[in-house]
Amino acid sequence: ASAKVYKLKCSVALGPGTGIWKAGTEWAQRVKQASNGQLEITMYPPGALVGTTETLEATGRRVIDMAFSTAEYWAGKDPAFAFVTYLPGGFDNPIQHDFWLYNRGGIDLIRELYAKYNVYLLSLPYYPAEYLMTRVPIKSMADIKGKKLVFSGSMQHTLFNKLGASTVFMPTGERVTALERGVIDGGDIGVPSTTVAIGADRVAKYLLRPSLHQPSSALELVINMDLWKSLPDNLKTILEREAYDLAWRCYRESLDLDLAALKKMRAEGLQEFTLPESEVNEIVRIARSCWEEEAKKTDLGKKILDSQIAVMKELGLLN
Structure with missing residues (x-):
């Protein structure tokens, strides 16, 4: 058979x-x-x-x-x-x-x-990595305050709310229209190739490094x-x-x-900014405080987090 x-x-x-x-x-x-x-x-x-x-x-x-x-x-x-x-x-x-x-x-x-x-x-x-892509320049932590940003993950919402932004959620495909209408200033518009594939690169002309909300x-x-x-x-x-x-x-x-998408965006006037190291360290510190906050809502999440933290310590990423 x-x-x-x-x-x-x-x-x-x-x-x-x-x-x-x-x-x-x-x-x-x-x-x-x-x-x-x-x-x-x-x-x-x-x-x-x-x-x-x-x-x-x-x-x-x-x-x-x-x-x-x-x-x-x-x-x-x-x-x-x-x-x-x-x-x-x-x-x-x-x-x-x-x-x-x-x-x-x-x-x-x-x-x-x-x-x-x-x-x-x-x-x-x-x-x-997914970078913070925006339609207005964001060069520092101070610039994040008051901006309206879109993210998928709940942890990213918690983090950027603490940094003074207001955050919203919508599926990636809907983010272009929201950018064009000025409903949002930017946020997570996918990895660069997604940004280009959905046409968001026409509006989001500013990129912030390093990727803090989604380094991978x-x-x-x-x-x-x-x-x-x-x-x-x-x-x-x-x-x-x-x-x-x-x-x-x-x-x-x-x-x-x-890499091809970044090349295209650069040729079309993309401006890239890098956060100073002191601000990166501060954002990482705030991000880590968000982990524990989110973990309080979920026993299994806490187990998953503790398991990650143990490995981060093993790898020397955390003290």
Whole structure:
């Protein structure tokens, strides 16, 4: 008898032209090859099947089979999700994050969180730095005061509120219109290639370094739990192996696109500012106080945070 073919639908948080879409669609092809055609995954852009901010629940209820998105969207459902991706003032790069996940048990704690939503986490694909992009110049901490900024993660909202900004949330795709209308001054407009792909570079002409709110990022690749449990072991192995491979390909592909996007933006008049080191240190100090504040809202989040802090100490990032 011929092997059973699984035709799966996966919703992606960003559409064509972005690093996520490119890495995700290529991933689906590699999975099909590796499984000899048994796993046929079709990728859908945001809104084609479900809205960007509905993919977690839709995967849990199996309205869709899988999703490639970001945990940042779910902190409103469960504050523990704030600790899944990068903490401002935390790990410096994905190598440290990866070490925590796979050598110090971080992934098990995070899977425990996703399991509550009847979802299995395949991997946390890495993503390069996201800079503060604005339509008005921000050169210092003082300039942040009074600005209206957009962010995805709840931790970023807490941090920038403490720095004197007012913050709002909206899916990445809606941020361009808000910038054009002056509803927001800027904020997290995605990595540079996303900024260009959604057309926000026409309005956001100022970039602030270093990236404090998202020095690197971890996305999410999830699958419905019942479907996952029903898969034969060999297909589970292929999905997990390819999902981990995607974690790093996603980072490399996105970085490649980001470098090209920065080049384009610079040619079109992008102005770049760098915060003085004393202010960077001060913002990191404030960011770290936000961690504990957010962790008070969630037992599992506190467990995930404590696990990260132990590794940060081990790596000499924290005293």
